[in-house]
Every structure is written in structure tokens, then in C-alpha cells.
Amino acid sequence: MDLTGATWRKSTRSNGHSGNCVEVxxxxxxxxxxxxxxxxxxxxxxxxxxxxxxFVRGVAAR
Known part of the structure; x- marks a missing residue:
């Protein structure tokens, strides 16, 4: 899959300190x-x- 042109953003749940961040x-x-x-x-x-x-709805419901 070609993701050229993708605009990546970090998860709002990432705290930036541990380095364990997901980008979407x-x-x-x-x-x-x-x-x-x-x-x-x-x-x-x-x-x-x-x-x-x-997926996001399922995670938010927990």
C-alpha cells in the first residue's frame, strides 16, 4: 500500500516521555x-x- 501523501499524527494518548507512541x-x-x-x-x-x-470505538468503550 502506497502511503505517500499520508499526514501522520501522534495518538492523543501518547505522553511523549516513554517513546511508546503510535502515529496514525x-x-x-x-x-x-x-x-x-x-x-x-x-x-x-x-x-x-x-x-x-x-477498532477505535472498541478501545474507547473499555
Whole structure:
């Protein structure tokens, strides 16, 4: 999946101190990218937007 043009942002839950941060790119029309902020040139996971929304809702409900 080509993530060229992705605009990455850190999770609002990242505290910035431990280095354990997740970045999300949700500005692309057909995919949401997720990567480790410590390795921005490394691999990224990709999800369909609907699957990502369901995941976020599930996490928020806990």
C-alpha cells in the first residue's frame, strides 16, 4: 500500500516521555495507516477506514 501523501499524527494518548507512541494517518481516502513513531521509515499497518473506526470505538468503550 502506497502511503505517500499520508499526514501522520501522534495518538492523543501518547505522553511523549516513554517513546511508546503510535502515529496514525487518516487523511487518505481508502486507507488508515498506523506506525511506530520511533521508526517512521519502518513498516506501517493499514486498515480500511470502517475497520479502524470500529477498532477505535472498541478501545474507547473499555
Amino acid at each position: 494517518a487518516d487523511n487518505l481516502p481508502e486507507v488508515v495507516g498506523v506506525r511506530d513513531s520511533k521508526d517512521p521509515h519502518g513498516p506501517a499497518l493499514t486498515f480500511a477506514p470502517q475497520a479502524w473506526r470500529l
